Amino acid sequence: MKKQWQKVVQLVMVAGLCMVPCGAGAGEKPAAKEKKAKLQIEGSTTVGPIADAFAEVFGRKYKNVSITVKKTGSGDGAAALIDGRCDIATMSRFMKAKEFKKAVEKGIMPVAHAVAMDGVCVIVHPSNPVKALSSEQIRKIYKGEIENWRQLGGANKVIVVISRDTSSGTYETFHKLLMKKQKVAKGVEYVNSNPQAHARVKTTTGAIGYVGLGFVDKSVKALKLDGVMPTRKTIATGKYPISRPLFMFTNGYPKLGSTIHAFVTFHLTEKGQEVIEAKGFVPVTNY
């Protein structure tokens, strides 16, 4: 009896292994027949989450479109658009003159669509008496030149400096627009998400950190920066120092009614604006 069982098991194993390639082959066929329209999106790690979220909503709405979003950096996005490797390039900066020139030489006409505004708010613990700081003071805090809240008119408390990890788009925005690309002190702590930065500041009385506007609530206090309070309006109009537009670039203005057109104008719809706010960005509308 035992021997027979062994045989059966062995046969099942062999049969199972033979089935794997057959099964995979059978599964692919119908998908290939349907011919899904493909939408290639490539570029910024900051805009990537917006594109991802748009793609998710689109996937539910347009069943016959398959969207791939690659997040490798704005420069890669521009290069991919110029080479015709993608339909939409997501970029956290405007295209450089050099890139524009190269694109036009190749017969590609880049058109920018500003889909959202990115504002990074500097936050502290609600119990902290400090209400406003200048960009220069924040730079000094992150460079380790100011180490105690007393120096800024606060309580005698060591400043716990919290930054986002260097691979995040939020870090990139902060690093470029506020830190002016200067190196931060070694003692700066790093966290790897907006919610985590929020949680650390919420629970640490001496902490200072930064998050996207969407993550500011009553349990942390957003600071006035150079006298400007971060709000949707000050970010959208650029009065707040750490704000910038986020772009999607297409080759020429997309044909009206096409999937690409629907995608790059999705930020104008109510659902699109909800998505942008949920990701911590500011929708572009008339404030």
Place this chain on the structure above:
Amino acid sequence: MPNTTRQTGNASKAVDFDRPLLLTPGEDMTGYLTAAIGKTLLLAVTCASVLAVILIFVFITREAWPFLTSGSLGELLSSSNWYPAHDSAAEFGALALLAGSLYVTAGALIIAVPVGLLAAVFLSDIVPFRLRQIVKPIIELLAAIPSVAYGFFAYLVLAPWMQENLGLPSGTNALNASLILAIMAVPTIISIAEDALTAAGRELREGSYALGATRAETLIKVVIPAAHSGIIAAVILGMMRAIGETMVVWMASGNAAQVPSPWWDLSQSVRTMTATIAGEMGETVRGSQHYHCLFALGFVLLVITFTLNLIGEYFLSRARRARGGAK
């Protein structure tokens, strides 16, 4: 396999001794084929895991090679300026990261080894057998909790607690990471050390009692020395658990790339090699110096864990031989 299964339909005979153990292919073609295919498949599966290890080695070395040969290796191991993502003046000094790994691992061992060994001794020699059967599986369950859950506990519960009750400015620091890693390393240490202590054998203990030694004397002077190989292996495997852990340290240690000063101050934030690789690998430009540098870090880590693993295996095999010799 019992011979009764070799019956060939002849029910009158209980055992068929005439039948050869192996049938020739001619006699039993399907049996021969299935056996051969099964054997080959099992061999392939085994080889695949060996191959995976070799490929990991090859791949990491290949990706780290451009950095290792670029002359920055000296900087990697001597400087503590870690600014790999900077556009114009990137610096690759990983000394602070090496120190960070060392700090949290050492911290974890200082806590976990005494606790783990005492618990192992208690479980093997003191606790009533029935209670041991309940307690040991529960301890081993600790090892099954996902590390990200420990991470949440570290920065949502332990960090604020430390700030409020120990007066530390920041709760995510080397001490926090050490504590959590200790909790994670304890089950490994207890489990292996307890096995080693149990394996020391009843004869040894009874011999010691017969010579008039008390239980404490027997434990300290006879049982523990006899099981020392297994205990060392337990500590080393616990250490590997701590040094290779990523998610917990990424969430609990604060990730500041600094060497604490003064050196004994565990309340400062540190950053480990594993956390750095996990945190920065996602967005580096493929093929950049930063990318290769992270692989070089991985290579250093691999060398460390490989060495530890070899030492652990050596002591485990010694323990196994000692056990075999006692019987």
